[in-house]
Amino acid sequence: MKVKVLYFAKLRELFGMENEELELPGERAHAAAVVDLLRKRGEPWSKALALDAGYRMAVNQTLAGLVTPVQDGDEIAIFPPVTGG
Amino acid sequence: MKVKVLYFAKLRELFGMENEELELPGERAHAAAVVDLLRKRGEPWSKALALDAGYRMAVNQTLAGLVTPVQDGDEIAIFPPVTGG
Amino acid sequence: MMQLKILVGESDFDPGAEIAALYTGRPEVGAVASFVGLVRDINDGNSVTTLTLEHYPAMTEKSLREIADEAMGRWRLLDVTVIHRVGRLMPQDRIVFVGVASMHRGDAFAACEFIMDYLKTRAPFWKKERTPEGERWVEARGSDDDAAMRWEKQDGK
Amino acid sequence: MMQLKILVGESDFDPGAEIAALYTGRPEVGAVASFVGLVRDINDGNSVTTLTLEHYPAMTEKSLREIADEAMGRWRLLDVTVIHRVGRLMPQDRIVFVGVASMHRGDAFAACEFIMDYLKTRAPFWKKERTPEGERWVEARGSDDDAAMRWEKQDGK
Numbered sequence: 068m069k070v071k072v073l074y075f076a077k078l079r080e081l082f083g084m085e086n087e088e089l090e091l092p093g094e095r096a097h098a099a100a101v102v103d104l105l106r107k108r109g110e111p112w113s114k115a116l117a118l119d120a121g122y123r124m125a126v127n128q129t130l131a132g133l134v135t136p137v138q139d140g141d142e143i144a145i146f147p148p149v150t151g152g
Numbered sequence: 153m154k155v156k157v158l159y160f161a162k163l164r165e166l167f168g169m170e171n172e173e174l175e176l177p178g179e180r181a182h183a184a185a186v187v188d189l190l191r192k193r194g195e196p197w198s199k200a201l202a203l204d205a206g207y208r209m210a211v212n213q214t215l216a217g218l219v220t221p222v223q224d225g226d227e228i229a230i231f232p233p234v235t236g237g
Numbered sequence: 238m239m240q241l242k243i244l245v246g247e248s249d250f251d252p253g254a255e256i257a258a259l260y261t262g263r264p265e266v267g268a269v270a271s272f273v274g275l276v277r278d279i280n281d282g283n284s285v286t287t288l289t290l291e292h293y294p295a296m297t298e299k300s301l302r303e304i305a306d307e308a309m310g311r312w313r314l315l316d317v318t319v320i321h322r323v324g325r326l327m328p329q330d331r332i333v334f335v336g337v338a339s340m341h342r343g344d345a346f347a348a349c350e351f352i353m354d355y356l357k358t359r360a361p362f363w364k365k366e367r368t369p370e371g372e373r374w375v376e377a378r379g380s381d382d383d384a385a386m387r388w389e390k391q392d393g394k
Numbered sequence: 395m396m397q398l399k400i401l402v403g404e405s406d407f408d409p410g411a412e413i414a415a416l417y418t419g420r421p422e423v424g425a426v427a428s429f430v431g432l433v434r435d436i437n438d439g440n441s442v443t444t445l446t447l448e449h450y451p452a453m454t455e456k457s458l459r460e461i462a463d464e465a466m467g468r469w470r471l472l473d474v475t476v477i478h479r480v481g482r483l484m485p486q487d488r489i490v491f492v493g494v495a496s497m498h499r500g501d502a503f504a505a506c507e508f509i510m511d512y513l514k515t516r517a518p519f520w521k522k523e524r525t526p527e528g529e530r531w532v533e534a535r536g537s538d539d540d541a542a543m544r545w546e547k548q549d550g551k
Binding site for chain 3: 408409410411413414417418419420421422423424425426427428429430431432433434435436485486497499500502503506507510537541
C-alpha cells in the first residue's frame with residue numbers, strides 16, 4: 068500500500084520536505100507503522116518522532132493517534148503541537 | 153434623624169411615588185428601621201416589604217442589607233431585584 | 238496602563254468602534270473578549286414591542302465602576318469598557334456592551350463574563366416590556382443569580 | 395435556523411461588521427459573545443517584528459467546522475463565525491475572530507470560549523516569529539491544553 072505523508076512547520080523544515088509518498092507492506096496498517104518506517108531512517112527522524120517527542124498526527128485531515136487505521140491512498144500528516152489562535 | 157428614601161421600577165409604581173423624606177427617632181439606626189416604619193403603613197407597603205418579598209436596598213448608592221447602618225442625611229433606595237443587561 | 242470606560246445613557250453605541258478602541262495603538266493587547274446584549278422580540282413566550290429601561294442614576298455608573306474594578310483586581314486586564322443604555326428601546330436594539338482587553342484570552346473571557354454576570358445581578362437597571370397584552374416589569378431570573386454565584390466560589394483562588 | 399461561517403485566508407476582517415452580521419435582521423438573538431486575537435509585539439520576553447502563520451490547507455476549514463459543530467451540539471446557538479488569518483502578520487494585526495450569537499448570554503460565552511480553546515489545541519496552524527535574534531517557531535503552551543481539557547470534564551453534563 069502507498070500513503071502520502073505531509074510535514075508541517077518545524078518538522079517540515081527539519082526533514083527538509085513538505086511531503087513524500089511511502090510504500091508500506093500489506094493492505095492495512097496502523098499509523099504507528101508509518102512512524103516506525105520513518106524512525107528507521109535515523110536522525111533527524113528517529114529523534115523528532117521518538118515516543119516522547121510530542122509530535123501530532125492527522126489521518127485524512129482528522130487528528131489521529133498511533134492506533135488509527137491507515138490504508139492505501141490515505142493522507143497522513145505529521146506536525147508539532149498546533150499554535151494558532 | 154432624616155433620611156431620603158427612593159423607590160424604583162415596580163415599587164415606585166406600587167407606592168405611587170419616586171421618593172420621600174422620612175423622620176426616624178435617634179441619630180443612628182439600621183436600614184431595618186426604615187423598612188419597619190414603612191411596613192407599619194399597611195398595604196401595599198406591608199406586603200411589598202415583607203421579609204420574603206424579595207426587595208433589594210441600597211444605602212448611599214451601595215447595595216445594602218437590613219443591618220447596614222444609616223444615619224442622618226443618608227439616601228436609602230428600595231427596589232425589586234435588578235434586571236438590566 | 239490600565240484603562241476603564243463606563244457609559245450610561247440613551248445613546249446607541251458601535252460595537253466595532255468600541256472593540257477597536259480597546260486595542261488600537263496598544264501592541265501589548267493580544268486578546269479582546271466582548272459581549273453585546275440585544276432586545277429580543279420574544280421574552281418568556283410573549284412578543285415584545287418596546288422595552289423601557291429604568292435606572293438609578295446616582296448609583297448606576299458607580300456600581301458599574303465597582304464591578305469593573307473588581308474584575309481588574311481578579312484578572313490581568315489592560316482595558317475595560319462597559320456601556321449600558323437606558324430609556325425606550327425596540328427589538329433588535331443594542332442594550333449593553335462589555336469589552337475587555339488583555340494579554341491573554343483566559344483573562345479577557347473570564348473578566349467579560351464576570352462583568353456581565355455581576356451587572357445582571359448588581360447594577361440598578363429595571364426592564365419594563367410592552368407586549369400586545371399590556372406592560373409588565375421583567376422578573377429577575379434565578380439563573381442570573383446562579384451565574385453570579387459561580388464567581389463567589391472562586392474568591393479563594 | 396442555525397448558521398455557520400468559516401473563513402481561512404490572508405485577508406483581514408472587520409470585527410464590527412462580523413458581529414453585526416451575527417444579529418442584524420435576527421430579532422431572536424439576545425446575546426453575541428465574540429473574541430478577537432491580535433499579534434503582540436512581545437512574546438515570552440522577546441520583541442516580535444513579524445509573525446508568519448502556516449497551516450494545513452486541506453484540514454484547516456474542516457477542523458474549524460468540526461469544532462463549531464461540536465459547540466452547536468453542546469449549546470443552544472443561533473449563529474457562529476470563525477475567521478483565522480494565515481501568512482505574514484505584524485504586531486497589532488488581527489489574527490482570529492470567533493463570534494457566537496444565541497438567545498442568552500451563558501450559551502454565547504461558553505461556546506465562544508470553547509471554540510477558542512479547541513482551535514488553540516486542535517486546528518492545524520503554526521506560528522513562526524521573527525525577532526531581532528532571528529526566527530523561531532512558537533512553542534505550544536501547556537496552559538492551552540489545560541484550557542481545552544476543562545471542556546472534556548463537562549462531557550457528562
